[in-house]
Structure formats: structure tokens, C-alpha cells
Amino acid sequence: MAGENLLEIEDLSIGIKRGGRQVRIAEDVNLTVGVGERVGLVGESGAGKSMVLRAIAGLLPRGVEVLSGAIRYDGKNLLDLRPSQRLRLMGPEIAMVFQEPMTALNPLMRVGEQIAEASIRYKGMSRRAALARAVELMSYVGIPDPKTRATAFPHELSGGLRQRVMIAMAISLKPRLLLCDEPTTALDVTVQHQVLRLLEEMCDEVGAALLFVTHDLAVINQTCRRLAVMYAGHVIETGTTEQVLHDPRHPYTRGLLESAPDFDRPERLLAAIPGSAPNLADRQPGCAFAPRCRDAVESCFAGEPTLHATIDGRQTACFRADELFQKVNA
Amino acid sequence: MLQRLGFIPGRLLQAIPIVFGLTIIVFSLSKLIPGDAAVAMLGERAGPDALDALREKLGLDRPAIEQYFLYIGRLLRGDLGDSLMYHVPVIDVLPNALPVTLSLVLYAVLLALIISIPLAALAASRPNGVRDLVVRGYTLVAQGMPQMWVGIMLMLLLSLQFPLFPIGRYGSGLENIRNLFLPALTLAIALTPTLIRSLRQSMITVLEADYVATARSKGSAGFPLFRDHIVRNAILPTVSVVGVHLSYIVGGSIVVERVFNLPGIGQLMVQAILNRDFPLMQAVTLTVGLLVIVVGIVTDVVYSLLDPRVAAGRAKA
Amino acid sequence: MSVVSVIVRGKAPSKARPRTRQLRPWYQNPPLVAGLIVTGLLVLIAVFAPFIAPHDPLAQDLLNARQGPSPEHWFGTDSLGRDIASRLIWGAQVNLRIGFLAVLIPFVFGTIVGAIAGYFGGWFDIVIMRIVDIFYALPFYVIVIALVFALGSGEASIYLAIAMVSWTAYATIVRGEVIVAKQLDYVRAARLGGLPKWRILVRHIGPNVMSQVIVYAMSDVVMNILAVVTLGYLGLGITPPTPEWGSMIVEGQTFITTNWLMATIPGLAVVVASLGLSWLGDGLSDLLNPDRRK
Numbered sequence: 001m002a003g004e005n006l007l008e009i010e011d012l013s014i015g016i017k018r019g020g021r022q023v024r025i026a027e028d029v030n031l032t033v034g035v036g037e038r039v040g041l042v043g044e045s046g047a048g049k050s051m052v053l054r055a056i057a058g059l060l061p062r063g064v065e066v067l068s069g070a071i072r073y074d075g076k077n078l079l080d081l082r083p084s085q086r087l088r089l090m091g092p093e094i095a096m097v098f099q100e101p102m103t104a105l106n107p108l109m110r111v112g113e114q115i116a117e118a119s120i121r122y123k124g125m126s127r128r129a130a131l132a133r134a135v136e137l138m139s140y141v142g143i144p145d146p147k148t149r150a151t152a153f154p155h156e157l158s159g160g161l162r163q164r165v166m167i168a169m170a171i172s173l174k175p176r177l178l179l180c181d182e183p184t185t186a187l188d189v190t191v192q193h194q195v196l197r198l199l200e201e202m203c204d205e206v207g208a209a210l211l212f213v214t215h216d217l218a219v220i221n222q223t224c225r226r227l228a229v230m231y232a233g234h235v236i237e238t239g240t241t242e243q244v245l246h247d248p249r250h251p252y253t254r255g256l257l258e259s260a261p262d263f264d265r266p267e268r269l270l271a272a273i274p275g276s277a278p279n280l281a282d283r284q285p286g287c288a289f290a291p292r293c294r295d296a297v298e299s300c301f302a303g304e305p306t307l308h309a310t311i312d313g314r315q316t317a318c319f320r321a322d323e324l325f326q327k328v329n330a
Numbered sequence: 331m332l333q334r335l336g337f338i339p340g341r342l343l344q345a346i347p348i349v350f351g352l353t354i355i356v357f358s359l360s361k362l363i364p365g366d367a368a369v370a371m372l373g374e375r376a377g378p379d380a381l382d383a384l385r386e387k388l389g390l391d392r393p394a395i396e397q398y399f400l401y402i403g404r405l406l407r408g409d410l411g412d413s414l415m416y417h418v419p420v421i422d423v424l425p426n427a428l429p430v431t432l433s434l435v436l437y438a439v440l441l442a443l444i445i446s447i448p449l450a451a452l453a454a455s456r457p458n459g460v461r462d463l464v465v466r467g468y469t470l471v472a473q474g475m476p477q478m479w480v481g482i483m484l485m486l487l488l489s490l491q492f493p494l495f496p497i498g499r500y501g502s503g504l505e506n507i508r509n510l511f512l513p514a515l516t517l518a519i520a521l522t523p524t525l526i527r528s529l530r531q532s533m534i535t536v537l538e539a540d541y542v543a544t545a546r547s548k549g550s551a552g553f554p555l556f557r558d559h560i561v562r563n564a565i566l567p568t569v570s571v572v573g574v575h576l577s578y579i580v581g582g583s584i585v586v587e588r589v590f591n592l593p594g595i596g597q598l599m600v601q602a603i604l605n606r607d608f609p610l611m612q613a614v615t616l617t618v619g620l621l622v623i624v625v626g627i628v629t630d631v632v633y634s635l636l637d638p639r640v641a642a643g644r645a646k647a
Numbered sequence: 648m649s650v651v652s653v654i655v656r657g658k659a660p661s662k663a664r665p666r667t668r669q670l671r672p673w674y675q676n677p678p679l680v681a682g683l684i685v686t687g688l689l690v691l692i693a694v695f696a697p698f699i700a701p702h703d704p705l706a707q708d709l710l711n712a713r714q715g716p717s718p719e720h721w722f723g724t725d726s727l728g729r730d731i732a733s734r735l736i737w738g739a740q741v742n743l744r745i746g747f748l749a750v751l752i753p754f755v756f757g758t759i760v761g762a763i764a765g766y767f768g769g770w771f772d773i774v775i776m777r778i779v780d781i782f783y784a785l786p787f788y789v790i791v792i793a794l795v796f797a798l799g800s801g802e803a804s805i806y807l808a809i810a811m812v813s814w815t816a817y818a819t820i821v822r823g824e825v826i827v828a829k830q831l832d833y834v835r836a837a838r839l840g841g842l843p844k845w846r847i848l849v850r851h852i853g854p855n856v857m858s859q860v861i862v863y864a865m866s867d868v869v870m871n872i873l874a875v876v877t878l879g880y881l882g883l884g885i886t887p888p889t890p891e892w893g894s895m896i897v898e899g900q901t902f903i904t905t906n907w908l909m910a911t912i913p914g915l916a917v918v919v920a921s922l923g924l925s926w927l928g929d930g931l932s933d934l935l936n937p938d939r940r941k
Binding site: 347348351352355359470471473474475476477478479482483485486490574577578580581582584585588589599600603604611615618619622623626 | 777778780781783784785786787788789790792793794796797869873876877880881882883893896897899900903904907910911913914917918920921922924925926929
């Protein structure tokens with residue numbers, strides 16, 4: 001890993017109060033993002049990935065809080081900072097792109113003004129200058145006819161354009177870390193591709209690191225160099241994209257890959273993972289994936305596996321990783 | 331922007347049958363009142379011939395439906411009859427009273443907003459917290475306080491005990507800011523429970539909205555966040571609520587004008603009723619009804635101007 | 648009922664599905680308890696007025712007029728020497744009785760009209776909604792005052808006047824709830840099962856709609872009490888010498904500089920009454936609609 005890590009998440013646990021009890025929606029999450037690096041965070045809905053992003057941004061919803069752990073940005077633990085200090089990071093250093101552009105944009109404010117907001121606040125630019133910059137940014141992200149479009153309201157734009165607006169907003173202050181919460185999920189497939197390319201270009205130009213949350217493996221494959229897989233609030237595997245997707249080291253990852261259609265081999269039967277994701281409020285002892293795992297043995301139900309290094313230097317949270325996957329590769 | 335206002339002609343057309351219904355109700359009211367209108371107008375000791383003549387002139391011996399159309403005809407010609415109390419055409423009496431009531435109502439709405447917005451924000455910032463409970467406690471108590479009593483209490487405290495505001499004076503121009511403060515405050519207090527409840531609810535919804543999270547992710551906070559994102563969006567449903575309650579406010583002004591002895595429409599109405607001045611009473615009722623309808627349309631216009639999502643030609647949200 | 652409960656899903660109202668939330672027992676429901684206590688006390692005072700009131704509310708004693716509070720007269724006397732405390736107590740009887748009774752006609756009439764309009768729709772619905780619109784244009788007090796004046800003073804005209812105006816709210820609420828309930832799956836199932844429309848309306852939709860209406864009725868009682876008090880203040884409705892809080896307030900206003908209690912106390916009585924009733928309404932709302940809690 002080149003250079004100091006920009007972002008280090010250490011043993012992060014997030015909980016939500018439900019019915020008087022504390023339910024852990026993310027547990028002992030460990031993750032790093034290097035300067036300018038593009039890292040993906042994959043998992044099903046409800047696996048806790050969005051909450052990790054929100055915890056970094058300090059935008060956890062009411063009732064959800066960080067239980068333990070640290071989030072280090074540039075070496076400083078964000079959780080130790082005063083809210084006002086933390087706030088100053090949002091925009092110039094860390095920015096976020098949300099999933100649902102329709103609800104993520106203020107319906108009553110013109111698009112150009114929303115993009116200009118950050119510039120006015122942080123760069124002290126006059127309104128006119130900030131708006132002019134907003135138009136520049138809009139053309140930068142590929143919005144046609146930006147001058148007119150800047151006066152439009154969000155509902156007057158298509159989904160793809162709205163997402164571009166969100167990206168323009170996010171990069172307006174040239175942040176060093178871009179957090180993306182499923183930014184393409186709500187878009188048409190054709191538009192998805194364009195937006196992804198845009199994100200990559202922007203990151204290259206601005207030199208920003210990317211932490212990309214999604215449930216779509218294909219998207220990760222295209223965009224990210226490294227990835228981490230989450231299941232039921234735990235990170236269960238990490239590695240480079242190529243390694244993990246071609247040579248998984250966790251039964252869950254393997255199951256994911258097997259259930260994805262392969263256009264090169266259309267005759268292959270899709271193998272779904274039996275069962276469904278566990279109810280986080282109802283945690284049983286042992287590995288969270290064990291009930292659905294075809295390679296589970298008795299010890300899998302007893303203790304909870306944590307991320308550890310495998311023989312060839314990757315990380316996985318499975319007791320049987322070495323035997324299961326060494327066998328395959330042997 | 332002009333195309334957003336395209337729904338206005340439609341609304342006006344919609345309003346016409348309502349106005350007609352209004353006239354029917356007002357007309358029926360006067361028919362309900364016992365006693366002979368001619369006798370009431372000329373007095374008990376008038377001669378039978380004079381009474382008959384008047385009855386014929388007013389068309390009192392014709393069937394009710396005909397009388398109604400006569401009435402409508404007179405209305406459209408601007409003839410509202412003569413006031414029995416003041417012995418001048420009703421048309422002359424109204425224009426003096428209308429501005430008083432209008433300024434009172436507007437002032438009251440302004441004060442109500444000034445009071446309600448911060449309180450609602452306080453309550454919404456932490457629902458079910460202490461501040462929220464206090465604010466909600468206030469609304470509970472406030473909605474049970476009879477308006478005239480609130481007016482009297484305010485009078486007691488801010489005029490009699492501590493001579494800060496006058497009572498019963500209605501001058502002109504800026505002086506009225508002080509003159510009308512107590513009555514406007516009375517009305518405003520009556521409005522606050524509904525307003526606070528509605529604002530609080532919409533603020534809570536807005537605070538949880540995605541676009542607020544977006545704004546905060548850009549580092550927006552404090553007053554700019556509040557002004558640009560929260561208030562703007564939260565106030566929208568409240569505009570509708572105020573519009574609906576406007577008829578209640580106008581009705582409340584009747585009592586308040588009486589308490590503070592202001593020469594407005596409400597005062598006129600009560601006097602007309604107590605003095606059996608039918609023409610005046612009819613005219614005032616009609617005016618008030620029309621006022622409410624107009625305000626309703628204005629509210630719709632305001633709402634559509636504030637919310638860019640309202641498409642042209644769409645009826646009231 | 649078994650077929651219906653099998654098909655139940657979606658936002659089915661209380662009786663047809665297991666509650667996802669624990670129902671609070673009535674005694675753990677603070678507004679309900681507070682409301683019951685306050686309202687109960689007031690009702691007791693009103694009912695037992697003849698036994699509680701220290702003096703005859705109508706008895707004049709001109710020599711002792713306009714006295715301040717004393718052991719003999721807890722709140723003093725009014726301009727005719729009548730004991731204010733007794734008038735307050737008897738006034739409770741008047742104001743509360745009218746407040747409660749005035750709800751009945753609008754409740755019944757409005758509910759029936761609203762239910763028919765909501766369930767059967769059609770031209771009836773359109774006509775009714777137009778009429779409601781017209782009534783909305785006229786402020787409550789304007790019509791009530793005019794009507795009470797037209798019909799003459801006295802209790803009966805108050806009931807009539809309020810009835811003529813308040814029914815619209817009930818009709819609107821019921822209509823809205825019925826329209827929503829119509830679309831629910833379990834109602835559709837009942838229709839498919841061949842139940843006649845009337846039966847469905849009364850047995851299936853009815854109970855769930857009624858809980859909303861009852862809660863509204865409580866707030867309507869408060870509004871009626873305020874209306875009676877306002878009418879009394881304006882000199883309409885209940886006429887002297889009958890003790891009524893509103894007319895006591897207007898009388899008190901003239902003596903505001905000498906004995907401010909005269910105007911303040913009756914108003915406080917109104918506030919207490921409305922507080923008790925509002926709590927009761929809130930508590931009932933909690934009880935009957937646990938899933939709609941704020």
C-alpha cells in the first residue's frame with residue numbers, strides 16, 4: 001500500500017436502539033483507504049455498509065450511534081473531534097454522493113444554487129461567482145447546456161442528470177475522499193455506465209480517494225481496485241478486486257459469485273444461496289453465515305470468526321478458509 | 331412562472347357556485363329571522379299604507395324564490411340596501427370597517443408565525459424531549475383558552491397593570507402597530523396551537539429528509555441550513571393549513587373586535603345583529619364569506635408560487 | 648371471520664390483525680388518566696351543583712354587590728350581589744351540558760352523511776362535498792351568531808345553530824376514513840364473500856372509522872364549550888340570569904379595574920375544562936389508535 005492511509009476504520013461498531021435493546025448493525029469493521037485509492041464495499045441491503053459511510057460523514061440518523069472503535073482521517077480520529085471541527089471537514093475534505101438523487105436534492109432550490117452552496121460557505125465566494133463556478137462544474141460533469149440547466153429545479157431533470165448534479169456538488173471543493181452510497185442503483189443501466197465513468201474521471205482529475213458502497217459486483221469490478229465484503233454487519237473478506245472476484249476466500253463471497261449470471265457461460269445454472277440474511281436483532285452465537293453455508297461444521301456455530309490473514313496475505317473471516325480454498329487451488 | 335398560475339381561472343370558476351351557495355345561505359338567514367322586515371324598518375307605529383308600500387317595494391309578498399332573485403339582482407347592481415341603524419346605504423358603511431379587520435387579521439397571522447416558527451423548531455429538534463413536551467403542553471393549554479378571555483388577560487397585564495398599549499384606539503398608519511398589537515396578539519395566540527402542530531410535524535419530516543443529509547454532507551449547518559433547507563420546505567404544508575384556518579381567524583376577529591372595541595367588520599356584525607339591522611347583517615355576512623373565499627384562492631396562489639413542483643393547470647393540492 | 652383473517656394483510660385496522668406494538672394499559676396512559684380525573688371532577692361538580700354551591704346563584708344581594716373574596720363569598724360577588732363561586736359551579740352545569748349535548752346531532756348526522764358519501768360515492772358524494780365547501784367559506788362564529796340570533800336565544804337555538812355548522816367536519820372525516828377503508832383487502836374479501844354493502848359498512852368499516860370520529864368528537868366538545876362561552880360573552884344564547892361562564896366574563900370585563908377576579912375566574916374554569924377534555928381526547932386517541940401515535 002503506497003503512502004500513509006488516508007482513511008482508517010478500526011474496530012468500528014454501530015448500533016441502533018430497537019425496542020429498548022441495542023442492535024448492532026455493524027460490528028468490528030476494519031477498513032482502510034489509501035490516498036487516491038478506490039475501494040469498494042459490497043454486501044446485501046441491510047448489511048450495514050451505508051451506515052459505515054454515514055458514520056464516517058457524521059450523518060448517522062437519529063437513534064443510530066457509534067458504539068466503539070475509531071475512524072481515522074489523516075491520522076486524526078474523527079470521533080474525537082468536536083462537531084464544529086468535524087463539520088469543517090465536510091465539503092473540502094470529505095464529500096458524499098447519495099443513492100436517490102430525487103430525494104437527495106432540495107426540491108425547492110434551483111440546482112445551480114445547490115451546487116454553489118459549498119463554494120459560498122467555504123471559499124467565501126460571492127453568490128454570482130459561486131453560481132458561475134457551478135455552471136463550470138456542471139459542464140465539467142457533462143451536463144449539456146449548463147447555463148440554462150443551472151436555473152432548473154431538481155424535478156425538471158432526469159435521474160442521470162440529477163446524479164451528475166450530485167457529483168458536481170460533491171467535487172466542487174476538490175475533496176480528498178469521496179464517499180459514494182450506491183450512486184448508480186437508482187439509475188437505468190445505460191446511464192449507470194456513464195455515471196460510473198464520470199466518477200472515475202473525476203477522481204483521477206481531483207486526485208480523490210473513493211469509498212464505493214454497492215451491492216452490484218459488476219460495478220465494483222469496473223470501478224474499484226480493492227474491495228471489502230460485508231455480511232450481517234461484519235466485514236468477512238478483503239483483497240484486491242481481481243483476487244476476490246476470481247478467487248474468493250469466503251463461502252459467502254463464493255456464493256455471491258455463483259449466483260451471478262455469467263454471460264460467457266449461459267448454460268451454467270444459477271446457484272442461489274439458500275435461506276435469507278439473519279435478523280440482526282436476533283443474533284445467534286457463532287458465524288453469522290453458518291446457517292446458510294454448505295461447508296459449515298459444528299465449530300462454525302460455536303465461535304465467531306474474525307478477519308484474519310490467509311496464507312497468501314489476503315483477509316477473510318472464516319474458520320475453514322485455509323482448508324476450503326487451499327484445496328480448490330491445489 | 332406565469333404558466334404556474336394557469337390554474338387561477340379554473341379556481342375562480344370553481345368558486346362561483348360556492349359564492350352562489352353563500353348568497354342562498356345569507357338570504358335564508360334573513361328569512362329565518364322572525365318578525366316583519368317592513369315593521370322592523372319603519373317601526374311599529376308606521377301606518378298600514380306605508381308598511382304595504384314598503385312590502386311591495388321590497389317584494390315581501392312574493393314567493394321566496396322570486397325574492398331571492400330580486401336580491402341577487404340588487405346585489406349585482408351594487409345595491410346592498412340601506413342600513414337601518416345608520417340610515418345610509420350599506421355600501422357606505424363597509425369600506426370604513428373592512429381595512430380595520432384586514433389589518434388586524436394580517437397582523438395576527440404575522441405575529442402567529444413569529445411565535446410559532448421558533449417554538450416548532452424547538453420542539454422538532456428533539457421530538458419527545460423536554461422542549462418538545464413543554465411546547466406541546468403550551469399548545470394544549472392555548473387551544474382551550476377562550477379568545478375573549480385571552481384578550482381580557484392581555485388587556486389586564488399590558489394595558490392596565492403596565493400601561494404599554496392602548497385599548498380601543500384605531501388611528502391611521504404606523505400608529506396602529508401599537509394600537510392593534512394586543513388584539514392581534516390575542517388572535518395570534520388562538521392560531522398558534524394549530525400552526526405549531528403543523529410546523530412541528532413538517533419540520534420533523536424535513537429534518538429526516540435526504541436532502542438535509544446532503545446539505546450537511548457539504549458542511550451546511552446552523553442558520554443557513556435552517557433557512558435554506560428546513561424552513562423553506564417545512565413551511566409549505568403550513569401555508570395550506572393557514573389557508574384552511576383563515577375562516578376561523580376571521581371569525582375570531584368578531585370576538586376580538588368586540589373585546590377591544592375596534593371599529594371593524596366583526597363589531598359591525600354584532601351591532602347589526604343586536605339592532606336587527608337585516609340589510610347590514612346580510613351584507614356583512616356576505617362580505618366575510620367572500621373574504622374567506624378570496625383568501626383561500628390567494629393561499630393557493632401563494633402555495634403554487636412557493637412550490638415549483640405545482641404544474642400549471644393542477645387543482646389545489 | 649376465519650376467511651377474512653387469513654386474507655388479512657397490509658394496513659388492516661386494529662381488530663383484524665395482531666398488534667405489533669404492546670398496548671399500554673389504560674392506567675399507564677398519562678393523558679387518559681389526567682383527562683379522566685379532571686373531566687370526572689368537573690362532571691361531578693356540575694351534576695352535584697345544587698349540593699356543592701354555597702349559595703343560590705340567582706339570589707341577589709344588592710347591599711353586598713361587587714365585594715372581593717371573603718370567607719362568605721370565596722370569589723366575591725358580582726354587580727347584583729350574587730355569589731360568584733356559586734354561579735361558577737352552576738355555570739359548569741350549563742356550559743358542560745351544552746358542550747356535550749351539542750355534539751350529538753352533528754355527530755350522528757355528519758357520520759351518516761359522510762359514510763354514505765364515502766362508500767357509495769357518485770353524485771351524492773359530489774353534491775355533499777360542494778355543500779361542505781360552502782359551509783367552510785363561512786366562519787363558524789358568523790353563522791352560529793346569525794343563526795342564534797335568527798332562532799332566538801335559549802338553549803335549543805344553540806344546539807340547532809351548532810348542529811347546522813359542525814356536521815361538516817364529521818362528514819369529512821368519516822368520508823375520508825371510509826374511502827380509505829374501502830380499499831383495504833379485508834373489506835374486498837368480505838365483498839367477494841358476498842356480504843351486502845350495508846353489512847360491510849356497519850360491521851367491518853364502522854368500528855375502525857368510529858375511533859377517529861370519537862377522538863374528534865372530544866375536541867369538538869371543547870369547541871362547543873368555547874362557542875357557548877363566546878355567545879354568552881356577546882349577549883347571545885344563554886341569557887341572564889342563568890349563570891354561564893361567558894356572560895360572567897363580559898360582566899367581569901366592565902369591572903376589570905376594580906375586581907379583576909370577576910373576569911379571570913370564569914375564563915380559568917373554561918381553560919381547565921378544555922384541558923381536561925383535551926387530555927381525555929388524547930388519551931382516547933392513544934387507546935383506540937395505538938399505531939397512529941405521534
